[in-house]
Amino acid sequence: MNQVPENNLALNRSFALVDCNNFYASCERIFNPKLIGRPIVVLSNNDGCIITRSAEAKALGIKMGEPYFKAKKIIQKNNVKVFSSNYALYGDISQRVMETLSSFSPEVEIYSIDEAFLGFNGFKNYELNTYCRHMREKIKKWVGIPVSIGLSGTKTLAKMANHLAKKNPNYQGVCILKNKTSIDKALREMEINDIWGIGNRSSIFLKRYNVKTAKDFTLLDRQWIRKNMGVVGERIYFELQGISCLDLDLIPSNKKSCCVSRSFSNPIEKLNDLEESISNYGTRVAEKIRDEKLVTQSMSVFVLTNHFNKREKQYSNSIKLQLPFPTNDSIKIVKRALEGLRQIYRNGYRYKKAGIILYELNKASQTRGLLDTDRDQSDSVMRAIDQINYRYGNSTIKLASEGVERKWAMRRERVSPCYTTRFDELIEVNC
DNA sequence: TCTGGGGTCCTAGGACCC
DNA sequence: TCTGGGGTCCTAGGACCC
Numbered sequence: 001m002n003q004v005p006e007n008n009l010a011l012n013r014s015f016a017l018v019d020c021n022n023f024y025a026s027c028e029r030i031f032n033p034k035l036i037g038r039p040i041v042v043l044s045n046n047d048g049c050i051i052t053r054s055a056e057a058k059a060l061g062i063k064m065g066e067p068y069f070k071a072k073k074i075i076q077k078n079n080v081k082v083f084s085s086n087y088a089l090y091g092d093i094s095q096r097v098m099e100t101l102s103s104f105s106p107e108v109e110i111y112s113i114d115e116a117f118l119g120f121n122g123f124k125n126y127e128l129n130t131y132c133r134h135m136r137e138k139i140k141k142w143v144g145i146p147v148s149i150g151l152s153g154t155k156t157l158a159k160m161a162n163h164l165a166k167k168n169p170n171y172q173g174v175c176i177l178k179n180k181t182s183i184d185k186a187l188r189e190m191e192i193n194d195i196w197g198i199g200n201r202s203s204i205f206l207k208r209y210n211v212k213t214a215k216d217f218t219l220l221d222r223q224w225i226r227k228n229m230g231v232v233g234e235r236i237y238f239e240l241q242g243i244s245c246l247d248l249d250l251i252p253s254n255k256k257s258c259c260v261s262r263s264f265s266n267p268i269e270k271l272n273d274l275e276e277s278i279s280n281y282g283t284r285v286a287e288k289i290r291d292e293k294l295v296t297q298s299m300s301v302f303v304l305t306n307h308f309n310k311r312e313k314q315y316s317n318s319i320k321l322q323l324p325f326p327t328n329d330s331i332k333i334v335k336r337a338l339e340g341l342r343q344i345y346r347n348g349y350r351y352k353k354a355g356i357i358l359y360e361l362n363k364a365s366q367t368r369g370l371l372d373t374d375r376d377q378s379d380s381v382m383r384a385i386d387q388i389n390y391r392y393g394n395s396t397i398k399l400a401s402e403g404v405e406r407k408w409a410m411r412r413e414r415v416s417p418c419y420t421t422r423f424d425e426l427i428e429v430n431c
Numbered sequence: 432t433c434t435g436g437g438g439t440c441c442t443a444g445g446a447c448c449c
Numbered sequence: 450t451c452t453g454g455g456g457t458c459c460t461a462g463g464a465c466c467c
Contacts, residue, residue, distance in 0.1 A: 258438090308433095
């Protein structure tokens with residue numbers, strides 16, 4: 001079977017992908033309108049790489065994912081405005097976008113901080129093009145964020161439509177692919193490496209077989225795709241033909257793992273400094289799972305040196321650790337993590353990054369060991385700490401092992417104020 | 432000098448069992 | 450003179466996403 005017959009096309013379904021344009025850069029612009037029309041970049045944690053560029057910055061040739069220090073020259077020359085990432089701000093703006101979207105469809109899957117899939121079941125009477133344009137205007141007006149919308153019969157095709165809506169100004173931000181001709185045209189225009197789910201590795205592999213566009217991919221033999229790219233490849237094959245394999249995920253399932261890891265501003269060598277950082281990350285990750293009312297029963301702790309530095313000797317290791325009872329107690333998690341860290345630490349290396357990942361996450365209400373006698377006490381201590389830290393600011397109360405000096409703490413030299421989440425950082429208006 | 436962080440899903444292969 | 454084979458479960462690592 002090389003092609004799916006026309007009557008198999010399940011284009012009676014409609015998925016829309018709404019994606020915020022250059023999201024982090026757009027967030028910075030909301031509170032600083034002077035930046036409209038000016039090139040902006042936003043940096044990753046530790047001010048390491050460029051993770052968002054405004055259209056103007058893209059036009060200057062600044063690349064996505066490029067290390068900041070490599071792009072510095074072009075940035076300074078063109079007076080590009082640079083921001084450290086401010087996730088408190090972006091998270092809050094994201095929530096406002098999602099709330100607005102939910103007023104347009106009962107079916108909203110929040111796919112990431114800056115995009116959502118919408119289902120339009122039973123919307124036959126609506127003219128979808130007009131509806132999407134209306135949605136786009138509302139988000140711009142209410143939240144201040146420009147979005148692009150792609151709509152088609154499967155999620156993968158909606159992604160493709162979105163890609164076109166962004167790339168081709170003729171669409172004015174909304175691209176709808178609902179008939180065979182427009183889909184076919186889009187498949188021919190779409191480069192193989194831009195297809196959702198085809199990453200770097202697969203596109204290099206496919207190009208060796210002269211598969212350059214999405215259209216080429218749909219003309220491949222299904223068995224061959226299955227053999228060489230597994231079920232993931234086969235799903236993409238069907239989705240591109242209009243046969244929906246990926247449904248909306250409307251009820252977000254509980255996380256299966258939760259991680260906090262950071263690169264250090266400067267490499268660290270002493271066990272004591274690593275212990276401070278792991279205590280810190282352990283506390284943060286415990287807070288995260290408490291916030292979601294989850295408990296963990298196993299974790300892994302890892303350390304690594306800077307693999308970019310070829311001149312230095314390298315070391316990386318991780319260790320998996322069990323906890324006696326399911327818990328979300330910072331003290332217990334940090335204590336166990338430090339035991340693990342001491343086992344994998346080796347003297348004489350310059351460490352660049354460390355982290356902790358919690359596994360076996362379950363609802364706190366559904367898990368309690370019969371022999372776990374101090375859970376109540378642990379819960380009330382954590383509750384008290386969380387309340388104090390919420391009221392008086394992060395780390396008002398912290399573990400002694402987290403340290404005070406924090407030589408390793410990440411760099412965030414160009415962070416904007418938390419305009420929407422901290423009273424002391426509200427925007428000031430002079431009348 | 433300076434290169435992010437947090438997730439998910441799939442698969443191959445080892446361990447183990449009968 | 451010969452040394453099974455098939456099933457399941459688990460895990461580490463790969464690939465991909467934003």
